């Protein structure tokens with residue numbers, strides 16, 4: 246079995262009286278694309294933020310690459326954080342910077358590299374994310390929704406991460422744009438050997454690119470397994486989600502795509 250790169254144990258998150266996670270466990274293996282699903286407000290983004298250290302849990306522990314993030318400090322922690330690239334829900338690009346400048350931000354912050362090298366690396370990442378070279382000079386407001394996602398992806402790839410965290414990357418894209426983005430994630434995983442933690446509501450994404458699916462409900466991960474196994478669970482949320490009309494349509498589309 247492949248190495249576990251993210252290990253979450255006994256996680257508890259609470260805001261005021263609202264308990265979002267209680268005794269939550271999750272394992273993510275090297276090289277897999279894991280799809281994280283759950284109802285709105287079930288705590289998917291809070292889980293992501295807890296794993297990358299932007300949210301301090303009330304209890305439990307998060308290990309990345311075998312290191313306990315709660316007890317690490319300083320340079321060691323920064324070195325591990327650098328191995329994580331994140332694409333936030335809305336892209337979170339700086340609107341006053343061009344795409345190339347946005348992609349350069351992590352390179353400038355972390356490396357202190359010469360400017361010419363930073364510019365070349367930024368151009369490389371822009372290409373990796375499937376954008377044309379001229380997109381580098383544009384501002385986020387000049388881009389389509391799909392291009393904004395790709396620009397944010399280029400920035401997430403800036404420091405050559407081992408794990409890519411994506412929070413609803415295809416939300417707001419048309420079906421063709423969403424399918425193209427899915428294929429890009431798959432290609433990047435295969436070519437760069439990434440592990441991908443992907444929050445999504447997009448059933449097509451689950452059926453086409455995810456190796457395993459983690460379902461968040463009742464404040465914890467109910468199941469973390471290949472889709473075929475998840476679908477068979479007799480649990481109300483899972484049944485409604487996968488056996489409803491949208492779930493069935495996505496399944497049929499995936500079967501038809503594999504046949505062609």
Ligand SMILES: Nc1ncnc2c1ncn2[C@@H]1O[C@H](COP(=O)(O)OP(=O)(O)OP(=O)(O)O)[C@@H](O)[C@H]1O
Pocket residue numbers: 260265283284285286287288289290291292
């Ligand atoms: N910083 C915070 N302060 C207070 N409450 C918060 C904070 N962050 C998240 N929450 C609450 O935690 C719950 C889970 O939020 P989260 O954003 O993780 O949900 P989600 O599953 O990602 O939802 P969606 O699918 O709608 O994006 C929500 O009720 C949210 O309001």
